[in-house]
Amino acid sequence: MQQHMPGRERDAALWADLVARADALPAEPAPRTAHWSDGKPAYINRLVDAPSPYLRQHGFNPVDWYPWGADALAEAARRDCPIFLSTGYATCHWCHVMEEESFDDPEVAELLNRHFVAIKLDREERPDLDQHFILATSLQQGHAGWPNSSWLLPDGRPFHTGTYFPKPHFMQVLAAIAQGWRGDGRAEFERLGGVLTDHIAMVTRRTAPPTALDRAPALAVEQLSSGFNTAHGGFGRGPQFPQEGHLLFLADHLRRGPDARAEQMFRKSLDAMIAGGLHDHVGGGFHRYTVDENWRTPHFEKMAYNQGLMALCLTEAATMDPPIAGADRALSRLADYLMRDLALDRGGFAAAEDADSLDPDGKLEEGAFYTWSEAQLSACLGAGSAVQSLLGLDAAPTLPGGAVIHHPPGAPPDPALVDPVLDRLAACRAARPRPFRDDKMILGWNGLVIRGLATAGLLRNRPDWVDAAAAAADALFSELASGPEIAKLSFDGVVRGPTDLTDLAWAGSAALALYDATLDPRWRAQAETFAAQALRDHAAEGGRYALSRGRSPLGDVLELEDGATPSGESALLDLLAYLSTRAPDPSRDSAASDLVRALSGTLAEMPVARLAALRAARILNEGDAGPLRYLAEGHARLRLSPGNEDLHIELLLRDGWHLQDGAPAGPQGVAAARSDRSDGPDGWRRRIVWTVPKAALPLPCHLTLCTDRLCLAPELTEIRL
CATH class of the missing domain: 1.50.10.10 (Glycosyltransferase)
Incomplete structure (x- = not known):
């Protein structure tokens, strides 16, 4: 491993600490890098043992990454340089692509390390910061996604944004911002940072006068x-x-x-x-x-x-x-x-x-675990399986790796026909390297x-x-x-x-x-x-x-x-x-x-x-309109369970509550079909069940609940599916 990074010198104490942290890592997963020296990764940075799989994936990049935090912001202020913030997550395909093309490239790393403080952010750890910087990208570019690329002033305000950049374009942007920061562009970056931050605040805090929601x-x-x-x-x-x-x-x-x-x-x-x-x-x-x-x-x-x-x-x-x-x-x-x-x-x-997994040649490819080539299908199912057409496996594939299982909408195939085939495919697929979890x-x-x-x-x-x-x-x-x-x-x-x-x-x-x-x-x-x-x-x-x-x-x-x-x-x-x-x-x-x-x-x-x-x-x-409803201030619960022709309605009453004598109770017109049993679960003394023909729906359902001392107001809910 090398003590110094491309474009950046590091002191001996930090270097020794990073080496010790790297040596303490388990053997698996293997470091993600194309650069090796004497059987070890050539580079190492502060993310090497980060408590985030996404950050840890970048721990052996030649980029001198910081995690988001006070140390990174203080370093940008100390060096009086802009921040490059890259936000993504561990299973993001295009995040992996940008890592391989740019973040694991010493030429790109030299630009980043020399002119910026580089920060990696896991959007799943800090969705609040992700929300802020994604909104900045959306406002400035008209679209947003991951990896989200943001250039910030040392105080954290964004002034330029983007998403995935191919290496040539990324290097052009880095060089232009670095040159502008040292020259006439800095005032414009400050202005853009203020405008964009004010716009974010205005958009997120915008309100409209309270109004009824009837329409x-x-x-x-x-x-x-x-x-x-x-x-x-x-x-x-x-x-x-x-x-x-x-x-x-x-x-x-x-x-x-x-x-x-x-x-x-x-x-x-x-x-x-x-x-x-x-x-x-x-x-x-x-x-x-x-x-x-x-x-x-x-x-x-x-x-x-x-x-x-x-x-x-x-x-x-x-x-x-x-x-x-x-x-x-x-x-x-x-x-x-x-x-x-x-x-x-x-x-x-x-x-x-992850979206990516190892293909038969040992290369990470999107969807390799899930797609089926003709050769793979033949090896798994034998030649010319008649059921393959029911699963869309005889259609022209839309991906280089092969076909993806699908069937026409509205016409699911008979499970008795396709399940044995799916089981064989599952067994064959289980022998493949699984995607990263x-x-x-x-x-x-x-x-x-x-x-x-x-x-x-x-x-x-x-x-x-x-x-x-x-x-x-x-x-x-x-x-x-x-x-x-x-x-x-x-x-x-x-x-x-x-x-x-x-x-x-x-x-x-x-x-x-x-x-x-x-x-x-x-x-x-x-x-x-x-x-x-x-x-x-x-x-x-x-x-x-x-x-x-x-x-x-x-x-x-x-x-x-x-x-x-x-x-x-x-x-x-x-x-x-x-x-x-x-x-x-x-x-x-x-x-x-x-x-x-x-x-x-x-x-x-x-x-x-x-x-x-x-x-x-x-x-x-x-109130709720679904198949599970609580009524009477939570003292009654209706559960609707549809059968082929009928609907079963179960009413549970809390201990100490009963239906008011003489008042309409239950679905209109089917009171005679109810059965009363005192076998409710703990805390729910009574269970009452009605069976209603589906053809009779919708039906109003009346309930008036009482204790020995008081009755609640009558309540009406409509029974429909």
Whole structure:
């Protein structure tokens, strides 16, 4: 190893420390670098043993990387030089490409080390900073993505941005900024840094006068319709992302009343996702997006958050009338994938699996683990398997590595025919090198997975999924939320924090989903604890809530809209809305109403930007409309379980409560069909069950609950699927 980096000298003490840290690393995984000296990597930097797989991947680059922090900012101020900030994550394909082309190249490193302080940031560790710098790129360039490349003033304000740069272009930009900093360009960089930072603050803090949201759901459907891909489903004409927040809003909207446009968008989109290459038909689970509009060719990384959100979408699809073909099967295989391939030995779930894996020649290639060449198919299945056409394996491949399994939307093949073939393909695929797995256990992302698994387990009658979700939550909360400070993540035995707003909200929603699935009051108490901390630590001006407070040199980070996952404010509102139906609390419910009011002006103008918040606002104001509903201030719970021709309605009443004698009770017109039993779970004394023909729906359902001393106001909910 070399003490000095290209373009940068380092003192002996730092060098000795880095060598010792590198020598203490386990043998696997092998260092990622093309430069070796006497059997060891030629270069080493401060990221060598970072508690982040993404940062650690860059630990043997010739770039003199710093992690984000006070030391890096102080070094930029000391040297009076600009900062180059590269943000990405461990399973990002184009992040790997830029590393190989530029960050592992001594010529590029010489420019970076001589003229900049270079900082690497894991977006999954600091989504608040990522949000800030991604917004800067979007405002300046009109688009954004990862790797996100930002050039900052020494105080952290961005003045130039971009995403992936090929090496020649990257070197041109570096040279131009270095020359400008030393010459006449510095004043312009200062001006741009001020303008861009002011613009970010203005955009994220922009508010509109509070307004009623009566028309917002219909406007949201209209706005979704304008971007709907009528040919293939989804909401785009190019690369297709699952947009689970769009689908969950549409599902909730449909359960409140018929809407032909909303139903078409929901059904066609999910049907196409289940059928296409976005869905890993062999191993279960869903990739992050497809590069084409017909859902056939995936970008192969698998993210934990997608699995959790897709589990909720598939549960909605499987419980609608009629269910979407293949939804139950896709849900079951997704759950298998989670428990088999993403589950960590210590409990909880890993963050992601990489898009890249080793091909037969030992070279990292995107999708090598998932694609099938003719030779591979022949070796695995034999020549001319008739079932191959049912799985799209006889179609012309869209990738150099071979075919991706898919089938036509709306016509899932018979499982009895294709499952034996999929099992053989799975066995053959298991012999290939698996993609790299990012073993960070992230509080919020695990919350999304646990919520999806628990909700699916309850509504699809899979207690094993509920048990798996509960075990994961026990491990997660024990490791990250048992001390006085809740931590964001752990990796390689190191626990790091603090949390941001999404972590607390998603973890709270996971606990509440486990309460729904088990009726164990400890889970509800855990959800209330997470909600209380979120309200206390993240409150900002005007009833809003910041993703993080006091952790950035640039001030509080407020989110502009929902993204691939619900924003922190949307996620918090979702948690508060569901808590309000299960355990009303005046202070907490008031905070939820204030947040709705603070967001209502922008929600009314552009509801499609915050559909998760709009859905939560409807639950808060109108009650839940799904197959699980809490009524009478949380003292009654309805669960709808569709059969082939009938709908089974189960009503649970808390201990000490009963239906008012002589008052209308249950679905209108079917009171005689009910059966009364005193066999409810602990804390829920009575269970009442009705069976209703689906053809009779929708039906009003009347409930008046009483104790021995008082009766609540009569309550009406509509039963529909």
